[in-house]
Amino acid sequence: MFRDKPRPIIQVRDLVAGFGENIILKNVSFDVWPGEIFIILGSSGCGKSTLLKHLIGLKEPMDGKVSINGIDISEGSDEKLQTVLRQCGVLFQGGALFSSMTLAENIALPLREYSGLPEENIDYLVKMKLNLVQLSGFENHMPAELSGGMQKRAGLARAMALNPKILFCDEPSAGLDPITSAEMDRLFLDINHNLGTTMVIVSHELSSIFNIADRVLMLDKHIKGVVAEGNPFQLRDHSLNAYVQRFFSRKPGAAH
Amino acid sequence: MAALVLFIFCSRDFLPPEIEPGIFMTAESAFNITDKGEGEVVIAFSGAINTNNAAEFVGAINKELQRLRPKLVTLDLERLEELDDFGVSTLAGIKKTVNSFRGIFKLSNIPPPVQKILTAYNFDKLTAPPTALRPSPDIFIKLGATSIDYAGKLAFAVGFLGESIFSFGRFIRKPRILRFGDTVYNMRRVGVDGLPIVALISFLLGLIMAFMSSVQLKQFGANIYVASLVSLSMTRELGPIMTAIIVSGRSASAFAAEIGSMKISNEIDALFTMGINPHQFLVLPRVIATFLMVPLLVLFSDIFAIAGGLVVGITMLGLTVDSYLTQTMSTLTLFDVFWGFFKSAVFALFLSWIGCLRGFQVKEGADDVGRATTSAVVSSIFMIILLDSIMVVILRYY
Numbered sequence: 001m002f003r004d005k006p007r008p009i010i011q012v013r014d015l016v017a018g019f020g021e022n023i024i025l026k027n028v029s030f031d032v033w034p035g036e037i038f039i040i041l042g043s044s045g046c047g048k049s050t051l052l053k054h055l056i057g058l059k060e061p062m063d064g065k066v067s068i069n070g071i072d073i074s075e076g077s078d079e080k081l082q083t084v085l086r087q088c089g090v091l092f093q094g095g096a097l098f099s100s101m102t103l104a105e106n107i108a109l110p111l112r113e114y115s116g117l118p119e120e121n122i123d124y125l126v127k128m129k130l131n132l133v134q135l136s137g138f139e140n141h142m143p144a145e146l147s148g149g150m151q152k153r154a155g156l157a158r159a160m161a162l163n164p165k166i167l168f169c170d171e172p173s174a175g176l177d178p179i180t181s182a183e184m185d186r187l188f189l190d191i192n193h194n195l196g197t198t199m200v201i202v203s204h205e206l207s208s209i210f211n212i213a214d215r216v217l218m219l220d221k222h223i224k225g226v227v228a229e230g231n232p233f234q235l236r237d238h239s240l241n242a243y244v245q246r247f248f249s250r251k252p253g254a255a256h
Numbered sequence: 257m258a259a260l261v262l263f264i265f266c267s268r269d270f271l272p273p274e275i276e277p278g279i280f281m282t283a284e285s286a287f288n289i290t291d292k293g294e295g296e297v298v299i300a301f302s303g304a305i306n307t308n309n310a311a312e313f314v315g316a317i318n319k320e321l322q323r324l325r326p327k328l329v330t331l332d333l334e335r336l337e338e339l340d341d342f343g344v345s346t347l348a349g350i351k352k353t354v355n356s357f358r359g360i361f362k363l364s365n366i367p368p369p370v371q372k373i374l375t376a377y378n379f380d381k382l383t384a385p386p387t388a389l390r391p392s393p394d395i396f397i398k399l400g401a402t403s404i405d406y407a408g409k410l411a412f413a414v415g416f417l418g419e420s421i422f423s424f425g426r427f428i429r430k431p432r433i434l435r436f437g438d439t440v441y442n443m444r445r446v447g448v449d450g451l452p453i454v455a456l457i458s459f460l461l462g463l464i465m466a467f468m469s470s471v472q473l474k475q476f477g478a479n480i481y482v483a484s485l486v487s488l489s490m491t492r493e494l495g496p497i498m499t500a501i502i503v504s505g506r507s508a509s510a511f512a513a514e515i516g517s518m519k520i521s522n523e524i525d526a527l528f529t530m531g532i533n534p535h536q537f538l539v540l541p542r543v544i545a546t547f548l549m550v551p552l553l554v555l556f557s558d559i560f561a562i563a564g565g566l567v568v569g570i571t572m573l574g575l576t577v578d579s580y581l582t583q584t585m586s587t588l589t590l591f592d593v594f595w596g597f598f599k600s601a602v603f604a605l606f607l608s609w610i611g612c613l614r615g616f617q618v619k620e621g622a623d624d625v626g627r628a629t630t631s632a633v634v635s636s637i638f639m640i641i642l643l644d645s646i647m648v649v650i651l652r653y654y
C-alpha cells in the first residue's frame with residue numbers, strides 16, 4: 001500500500017553494536033520500507049535480538065545511526081525516542097504481560113496512558129483488540145492462566161493497542177507448536193494486510209520466513225554483520241553465499 | 257429549525273513537528289452535529305475516524321450530547337471514508353451515551369466499505385448490553401475459600417517444616433551433603449556484609465540509651481549506672497533483637513526473593529528433576545549460615561553498643577574509660593552474654609527458615625515474589641518478638 005513511496009520508515013546506517021570491548025555487529029546498514037514485513041534472521045548468537053534492541057532504542061549504538069520515520073533515535077534524546085516509540089509496538093519474546101494485571105488491564109494500559117479516550121471507549125477497544133487475536137472472552141484472565149501461545153497473542157494485542165505504524169517482534173514463534181506458530185503468522189499477515197502495519201520480526205523459523213516475509217536480512221556471527229538481504233525465495237534459489245545456502249537448506253557446516 | 261453546527265478539523269495537529277507529512281498523515285476529517293429540534297440530532301461524519309482523531313471527536317461529541325440529551329440520534333456515515341477500531345469504539349461510545357438517556361441510536365447511509373469494517377469488528381455484538389454478569393460470590397463462599405486458602409498455606413508450612421527437619425537429620429548423619437561453598441558464601445553475605453550496618457546501628461543505640469538514661473540518673477548522682485544499664489540491656493535483650501531484625505531485613509528478604517524467582521523460572525523444578533533435593537540444596541546452606549553468623553554479629557553489636565555508651569559516659573558524664581569499663585565488667589556475667597548469643601541463634605534459625613519458606617510459597621509472577629519478600633520480613637520480625645517474649649518468661653520462672 002505504501003510500496004511506491006520513496007522514503008524508508010526505518011533507516012540503519014553503519015551501526016556498530018556490542019558490549020564493552022566485545023563487538024557483535026559492525027557496518028550494519030539497511031532500510032525497511034513502509035508496509036513491508038521485514039525479518040531479521042541468522043543463527044543463534046549472531047546479534048539478532050541485539051539489533052532489535054537498537055531499533056527500539058533500548059540500547060545506544062557504539063557507532064552509526066538508527067532513524068525511524070526520519071527521526072534519529074541513536075542520539076540519546078529521550079524526548080525524540082518517546083515520540084517515535086509511541087508509533088511503534090513491541091512484542092517481546094514471552095509476551096511480557098504484566099503478571100499482576102488481567103488481560104484487559106494489560107491491553108488497556110497503553111490506551112489509558114496515551115489515547116485520551118474515556119473508559120467506555122477503552123473497554124470497547126480492549127474487546128476489539130482481544131477479538132483481533134482470537135482471545136475474546138479472556139478479558140478477566142490473569143496472564144499466568146494462559147498458555148504460552150495465548151500469552152504471545154495477548155502480548156500482540158497489547159503491542160497493537162495504539163495501532164502503531166511499526167510492529168517489532170522478538171522471536172514470535174519461539175516455543176510454539178507448528179500449528180500455533182502458523183496461527184501467529186496468519187495474524188501477522190492479517191494485521192499487515194488490514195492495517196498496513198510495517199513489521200520487523202526477529203526469527204529463525206524457516207516456515208515463517210517463507211510464509212510471511214517480504215524481505216529478510218541475514219546476519220552472521222563470523223563476519224559480525226549482514227551476509228544477505230532480499231526476498232527469501234530469491235536468496236534461497238539464487239544466493240551464491242555458502243552460509244545463506246546452508247541456512248535455507250538446514251545443513252550443518254563448519255564455520256567460514 | 258434551530259441548527260447547531262459544530263465543525264472540527266483534524267489534520268496534522270497530531271504530528272510531532274519534526275516529522276514531515278508522510279505516511280503518518282491523516283486525511284482531513286470532520287463531524288457536523290445538527291439539532292433538528294424535538295430531540296432529534298444528526299451527526300454527519302466525513303473523512304476518517306481513526307487512532308489520531310478519535311479522542312478529540314469523542315470528547316466534543318459527548319459534550320454536545322450531554323447538553324442536548326436527544327431522544328433520537330442518527331449518525332450519517334455517507335461521507336465517511338476511513339474507519340479503524342478506534343473509530344468503531346467512537347461510534348459504540350456514542351451509542352452507549354445515547355442509550356443512557358433512553359434515546360434511540362441509528363446508523364444511516366453506511367457505505368459498503370464502512371459496513372464491512374463494522375461487521376468485521378462485530379459492531380452490533382460489541383454494543384449489545386452485556387449478558388447477565390456472574391453474581392459475585394456469597395460472603396460464606398468467600399469466607400470458605402479464604403479459610404481453605406489459609407489451611408493450604410498452613411499445611412504447606414507444616415510440610416516444609418517436616419522437610420527441613422528431615423534435611424537437617426540427613427545433614428547430621430552425613431555432614432558432607434551440605435554444600436560447603438554455598439554455605440560459606442551465605443555466611444559472608446549474612447555476616448561480613450551485614451557487619452557495618454549492625455555495628456553502626458548498635459553504636460548509635462548504645463549512644464542513645466546512655467544519653468537518655470543519663471538525664472534521669474544524673475539527678476541522683478548515679479552516673480556510673482549508665483554503664484550497667486547499657487551493657488545489660490544490650491547483651492541480654494536489645495543486641496540480639498536488633499541484630500535479628502537487621503538480618504531479617506537484609507537476608508530473610510533476600511532469601512525469599514532469590515528462591516521465589518528461582519521458583520517462577522522453574523529452577524526448583526529443574527533441581528527436583530535432577531534428583532537433587534531442593535530443600536537440601538537451598539534451605540540448608542542458608543539456615544546454617546545464618547545460624548552461625550547471627551551470634552557473631554550479636555557479639556559485635558554488644559561491643560559497639562558499649563562503645564557508644566562509653567562515648568556518652570566520657571564526654572557528658574565525666575566518667576573515665578577505666579571506671580566505665582570496670583562497671584560494665586562487674587555488671588555483666590558470662591551467662592548474660594551467652595544467653596544473648598543463644599537467643600540470637602534461635603532467632604536466626606527462625607528468620608532464615610521463614611525467608612526460605614516464603615520463597616518456596618511463591619507460585620507465579622513478579623508480584624508474588626514481592627509479596628513473599630514483604631511477608632518474609634514481617635513474619636520473621638513478628639516471630640523474633642514472639643520468641644523473645646517466650647524466652648523472657650521462661651527465664652523468669654525457671
